[in-house]
């Protein structure tokens with residue numbers, strides 16, 4: 001059996017697979033003050049994970065930098081590589097390391113694997129990933145990577161299993177972290193996150209796109225470490241509306257924060273559609289994308305000029321198909337299935353190792 005651990009910025013999800021069958025699942029959606037280690041402990045207990053029957057564990061690792069791009073066995077070298085990327089993904093990589101260490105403590109000697117959120121965007125063209133910086137700075141690894149790749153790979157797999165894949169697909173992963181991806185013929189060609197998961201859309205606690213000079217000003221006023229805290233943990237919806245949870249924002253009628261999220265999602269969607277030269281389908285995934293009918297309606301109405309037209313009743317019921325008969329663009333909800341994607345990729349690596 002394979003244990004999959006997915007540590008997100010605001011949640012921890014666990015699943016156990018026996019071959020392709022999911023035999024247990026648990027999630028912790030409020031990471032308490034004791035952090036991801038405590039959350040992992042309670043999720044393992046909730047799922048009743050049969051530790052003795054595990055053959056391997058696999059982890060979602062958000063940032064692998066330029067070197068760690070393919071699912072691989074966790075070795076001391078790989079651990080050092082993940083640790084080296086902590087400054088690039090401060091909300092995620094520490095939690096991913098905690099997860100790996102916690103499993104090692106629980107099941108010493110168990111083979112562990114890492115699956116990277118950046119990998120799906122390896123197909124982005126050079127022009128899309130390059131920052132227009134001096135060569136010496138680019139050689140430092142300053143480039144766009146993109147994230148939520150495991151989620152995007154999962155939704156491509158699910159849609160491809162149903163029939164022909166739409167050629168120009170706008171995928172919207174809207175959770176506590178949020179990004180968009182332009183998927184042309186099944187491959188990522190552009191995405192809104194960049195060097196780190198800070199760029200792009202307004203997020204739960206992250207600012208989204210911000211002028212580099214504004215970042216420098218924050219660092220000048222507060223110092224670098226404090227500026228990083230502000231940008232990653234104290235900004236976004238939390239800063240504009242007092243909560244990073246859309247359910248709270250709706251309850252509190254924090255309409256400016258909600259409008260800000262929708263407005264910037266639409267602005268960035270325009271950029272993604274331009275990168276693909278048009279639009280055939282929009283797919284929503286993630287906690288907001290799957291559950292928040294109001295937010296989907298706002299974003300879809302902002303895309304109406306592209307021929308997007310949704311059925312209000314289907315949208316209100318979170319149905320899997322949302323377009324109405326007049327829509328020139330298909331609209332879907334595909335539940336995020338990062339855990340199964342990690343399991344499939346890890347099982348393929350294990351099979352190759354055994355061969």
Ligand SMILES: Nc1ncnc2c1ncn2[C@@H]1O[C@H](COP(=O)(O)OP(=O)(O)O)[C@@H](O)[C@H]1O
Nearest residue numbers: 008009010011175176177245246287288291292
């Ligand atoms: N029923 C719901 N209605 C509206 N928003 C929801 C609902 N459930 C979850 N969300 C939103 O989804 C977010 C979490 O998304 P998720 O993808 O699970 O998180 P993570 O980015 O940590 O993986 C919450 O902060 C909340 O804003």
Ligand SMILES: CC(=O)OP(=O)(O)O
Nearest residue numbers: 008009147175177197
């Ligand atoms: C990359 C990222 O933002 O992940 P999450 O949505 O899980 O926070």
Ligand SMILES: [Mg+2]
Nearest residue numbers: 008009175176
């Ligand atoms: Mg997530």
